[in-house]
Amino acid sequence: MGAWITEAGNVILFLLGGSSRLAVAMESGPNMLTPICLVENINEQLSVNQQAIQILDQISQPVVVVAIVGLYRTGKSYLMNRLAGKNNGRNPRVQMSNLPRECIRHFFPRRKCFVFDRPTNDKDLLANIEKVSEKQLDPKFQEQTNIFCSYVFTHARTKTLKEGIIITGNRLGTLVVTYVDTINSGAVPCLENAVTTLAQRENSAAVQKAADYYKQQMTQQVKFPTDTLQELLDVHAACEREAIAIFMEHSFKDENQEFQKMLVKSIASKKEDFLLQNEESSVQYCQAKLNELSKALMESISAGSFSVPGGHKLYTDEKEKIEQNYWQVPRKGVKAREVFQIFLQSQAAIETSILQADKALTDREKAVAAERAKKEVAEKEQELLKQQLQEQKQQMEAQEKTLKENIAQLKEKLEKEREEILKEQNMMLEHKLQTQKNLLEEGFKKKSEEMNAEINQLKNKIDTAKTDNRSWIARTLDSLGSAIISAVVPADGKIFDLVVKGVGSLFKNKSK
Incomplete structure (x- = not known):
């Protein structure tokens, strides 16, 4: 041979x-x-x-x-x-x-x-x-x-x-x-064993291809630091959607969606890397700008320029000017408030010292000024906390989008595969019916009658597939949803509760 x-x-x-x-x-x-x-x-x-x-x-x-x-x-x-x-x-x-x-x-x-x-x-x-x-x-x-x-x-x-x-x-x-x-x-x-071997190879390659595409597109499209977290998450969602589509195109027979779960984890890990790069880039950029803007202030402090009567007013005026200029700097990124808050904390002891040494102020005026400075710091902390809560919400929404996108694309793929299976089974039925007819016409009556069992079995299989496959798809999507939640969402906290609630609603809509 x-x-x-x-x-x-x-x-x-x-x-x-x-x-x-x-x-x-x-x-x-x-x-x-x-x-x-x-x-x-x-x-x-x-x-x-x-x-x-x-x-x-x-x-x-x-x-x-x-x-x-x-x-x-x-x-x-x-x-x-x-x-x-x-x-x-x-x-x-x-x-x-x-x-x-x-x-x-x-x-x-x-x-x-x-x-x-x-x-x-x-x-x-x-x-x-x-x-x-x-x-x-x-x-x-x-x-x-x-x-x-x-x-x-x-x-x-x-x-x-x-x-x-x-x-x-x-x-x-x-x-x-x-x-x-x-x-x-x-x-x-055995064809099944050969196809399983083929699926293992192809699905592994599909995961790698999709993950590499995600990383490549994110690298090309994200300019650090992004102005907001949402800006980065929007790019992430688009790249993730395309990466999942690539995986769906090149994968098959992904039993229990093991390879799709691997892709979810891989993309989640890469997303965290991009989030970290974005934060680090923002910190470095903001710190550099603050160092530049506060250079004159720090030199004046070292020279004792504020250790005079009325020095506290001179100091606060200079500090407010730095803040105004800082917030006018474009695209400072997600760590802008946090970096400025750290700057204010570093100046708190210096401001207290200048305030207490200012002989132009009465004790009452000093107390009022100290209280005002304390209130200002508290307000800044509240603004920072509000931003962090908003970013947590955006993260939760991004995770829910990941879940929905994976489920939507898998559902579409499973339904197409189901249609192909039913189409193939119907073609086999037509073939058997025609073969039975041919056997009868050629005089093979006994062989023609023997095919009745095969034909009836195939008919039952087709009828069962029409109903069972829908429930199987629903179970598969539920399993994938749980796996994605455990892969990309923390196991405790309010964010997890909100995502689970959202997923439950999603499954209800999906089953209708």
Whole structure:
């Protein structure tokens, strides 16, 4: 047994030796280059050609799989070469039998059959069919070949597994490696196990791709420090939404949404990093501006300029001027109030000392001035606390948006997958009904009656899926919601209570 792959632009071709041929093409035309081996049989041991796998791995577009089955020396290689636009891809040495009619009907629900005459009646030419020019082939066979090739390039559908999983070049490469490794180990290949292996790889890559995209977009769009926390959270929400969409596009069979939960945690961690960078940038910027604005004040304090009668008034005037200029500085960021509050606290002892040394003020005036300074500090603390509470609320709203966005996109994906499953099951039902009809018409009454159990079982499965799948989707969304809450929201405090309350409302709306 051997296998061959040809690549040219967006077209690839596989030939599986013996009595079968497997072709994969990307609907961009028949012109291909020289084939290379995909699956080799060396001393009755199967192995995968890594060069071929590398070619497949670079193909992210959907692919079409074409299978040609026939006896040895019946023109399979020629058909593959015609698909590839060549007339030279080598005779395999191992023969395979034709599958029985029942197997073809069972494993190929949707099929298009072509009948071919012999390529030539000349035995010598037939023995070397790969080297024969088209002029030496039977005209009727050539016409049949043209019809076949035209159909494949016009009507062949993208290879799709159960649940609407589209097979790309790199996914097909992973499946091939998994199958060959399983066969070589002596085990029986299982599609479900192969798909699970494929899903693990693809979903891990999808998490990384989505997380990297989030970080890249945030880095490009956020200019530190942001004027407000909300400004950064708005950018975060947009980047997170796009990152989740990327994950949904590239992931499949994410059992229990384990990989989506990983993405949520990854984005939450990266968001915290950006929040921290934003705060640090604001602190550094505000501190630098305050140092610049208060330079003259600090020099006057050191020179004793305020240690004179009326010095307290001079000091407060200078301090108010610094405050006015400070608040006029644009884009100081989220730590502007906190940095200024620290500045005021650092000046409290100095102001008290200047106030007490000011001989121009009576004791009563000094007491009033001290009380006024104390009140001013308290007001500033209240403003800072108000800002912090507002930012906590914004954080809570951002976390709720994260929850809603993940649930909304997962719900949309699950519903599409559900529709694909029902569509596939209905097509299988139509196929079985048609097969039953054909068997009856061909005189196989007993076999036709035996299919009744299969048909009834499939009908029940479809009816059950229509109802059970909706409740399954709801349970899945509830589970994801709980996981997201534990991943991005603290386990205690008012913020957690508010988010849980919001999530409960969300689930009620979702189930309606």
